[in-house]
Amino acid sequence: MEEPLRSKLDDAIHLAREVGAPQIVDFTLEHNGTSHAFEARIYAESVESAKTSGLVITILDVSETRAHEMTLRALMREVSHRSKNLLAIVQSVAMQTARHTGTIEDFLLKFRGRLHALSSTQDLVTDSDWQGTRFHDLVTAQLSRTGVAVRSDPGPVQLKGLDPIIGPNTALHLGLALHELATNSVLHGALGDGHSGSITISLRVADADRLEFVWHELIRGNDTRPTQAKRFGTLVLEKVVPLSVSGSASYDPEPQEVRYELSIPAQQLGK
Known part of the structure; x- marks a missing residue:
């Protein structure tokens, strides 16, 4: 001794x-x-x-007990860190939603939808012990509120391509993008009343270092589409999401076709 x-x-x-x-x-x-x-x-x-x-x-x-205590402390630090990040996202969404809405009723409707989108993704991430979520699970969860089934074969909403694990941060922001695209489709596009069409959602390899998420929507029975220039949803799709995942995006909404492409660095995938 x-x-x-x-x-x-x-x-x-x-x-x-x-x-x-x-x-x-x-x-x-x-x-x-x-x-x-x-x-x-x-x-x-x-x-x-x-x-x-x-x-x-x-x-x-007490080696095993101490090891468990260290693991628990590390987990609590991780939970605290991720909770702060999530609260920062919620605060930003609330502020930007308020800035782009004219009435309290409109704000509550849009903010609740975006908050639900974040919550749905957070549930998936938490269920995986903070490893992330499968891409197909993320798409299915975000489109569940539209009432349209997501299918792997041709249909109103077809899901194709890769199904990797998406890291927590990328999952939260991609989930928000999916929510904006789906909401816009219900209001003005293929999933809306009086319209018909199809949506193809895919994730594919762009090159050795990047993946590409694509939302391709074809719309029938629609000749006009509200301008997107000053909408927060457009800001989310074109600026917020690509910046948050260290990627780039293009968004082209037309009366009869909507195409959104998001380039995601491969390192944003989960483990």
């Missing part, structure tokens, strides 16, 4: 005798190149005259 540890134990023994209260000493020892954590508990045993008659010392190997 090394002198610093011996001295620490001697001090604890002396204090246990003096005050009559249990003392705890934590220490580590190396064995075959591996560090082990121990906990020594020192109890003073007394007789009726209140004079110490002896000591009880127990030493426990």
